[in-house]
Amino acid sequence: MSSVLGVSVGAGAVRMARPHAASSHGHIAPHSFDLQTIPVGEHQVEELAAEAIGVTLEATPGIEATAIAYRSEQHARAIRASMARQQLTNYELVPEIIAAIEFAQSTGDIRGISSLVVYDLGSSGLSVSVVDTQTREVRHSERTSDISGDYLDSLIREQQIASGRIAHPPDPAGLAALDALCREAKEQLSTNTAVALPSEQGLVLLAQENFEALIMLAIESSARMARDVIVRSDRPVHGVLLIGGCARIPLIAKVLERWMGVPVIVPESPETVTTRGAALLARPVRPVRQATAPVGMLDDDALSPAWLSAPPQRGRKREINGAVLTVSALAVVAAIGLGLGYGPQVLERDSQSSERSTSVAPTSAPRTTTLDPQIAVAPGTTAETEESVAAPPPRRQTTTSAPAPTPGPNTIVVPGLPPIVVPTIPPEVFPFPPPR
DSSP: OOEEEEEEEOOEEEEEEEEEEBBBTOOBBBTHHHHEEEETTTTTTHHHHHHHHHHHHHOOOOOHHHHHHHHSHHHHHHHHHHHHHTTOOOOOOEHHHHHHHHHHHHHHTTTOOSSEOOOOOOOOEEEEEEEETTTTTTEEEEEEEEOOHHHHHHHHHHHHHHHHSOOOOOSSSHHHHHHHHHHHHHHHHHTTTEEEEEEEEEEEEEHHHHHHHHHHHHHHHHHHHHHHHHHHTTOOOOOOOEEEEEGGGGHHHHHHHHHHHHOEEEOOOOGGGHHHHHHHHHOOEEEEEOOOOOGSOSSSSOOOGGGGGOOOOHHHHHHHHHHHHHHHHHHHHHHHHHHHOOOOOHHHHHHHHHHHHOOOOOOOSSOOOOOGGGGOOOOGHHHHHHHHHSSSOOOOOOOOOOOOOOOTTTTETTSSSSOOOOOOOOHHHHHHOOOO
């Protein structure tokens, strides 16, 4: 059974969504997905995403289309480069905002809302965008790293250390472990009123009221930013779509609704909204020829793998090189003849053979030139001359045939040209000086 794959590439995790099955009309139920989350850790997030996609496609041959959500053009370039290194081509890139709108419309969460604010608070930062849901046009968008999930985790960590219950970790590994514990406490507080998590440095103990007081200033600052984005978009809004890992914090929806005065919509599993929306947008990519160009030659402006359909034309380069070699050989023959003082005789004697193997490039302006009747081009050789320019001479296979007869002392042999016989110069033409 065929299926599709949706992928979101976040700073803290790579998430993949695969719908269970499509209906008889090709419709995918928005809540029926197999979800997988891969923590980034010390890996480069784009490389981890490309490797995870490659493994998933090999393990599940029925996947016919893959859609990857990207945040910015720079993010898209990094994803394309990583996918090219993994030799993966059957995919498409979709903006994160469009993927989120696609999922929210499929669930009916934003039914009746024509202008929407998308508030996306993840581990690395906050993105606020004003979107027209009918045309899916992004009116205005801004992003900041002043508030993020990692920043909220650091607030919990510093509060726990300041309380005296947690000792400051002695090394970076211990600090990273404490940050992970604070992140877990933050996630549990979205459904619990208090948490108590043991660690090597002590007990992480935090109540929901204390947590909300700790992050209140940061959340209000983000609400002020969202309101400023609405003002700069010069577009009235009718709702707020709250997505991202931090959308689970109940305080954020309360503050945004108080500051905006419009309904705030928090979908189920808000951290996977972009991933599932990408799966809903996944379409099979037309098969293209495999490109062998290096990653550095990729088009930075294209947001789809269409750059894979134009492999470099190596045959044309070989044709140009062959023409250059032919012109060089003719220049050598002309130089030899002119150096001996018999240039006109040589040109007259071999005009018929050279006219069939070479051609004169047309100039932009016509010229009137008086040609020697002896070297004028015959009417029947024009077609042969044009054909020799349009197509390169056929390659000659090297065989072990009998060797050609040994040329005489006055014969000049140039590969690809008939032998040229240079007349013997009489001694009287250039008399040697008398001996002293």
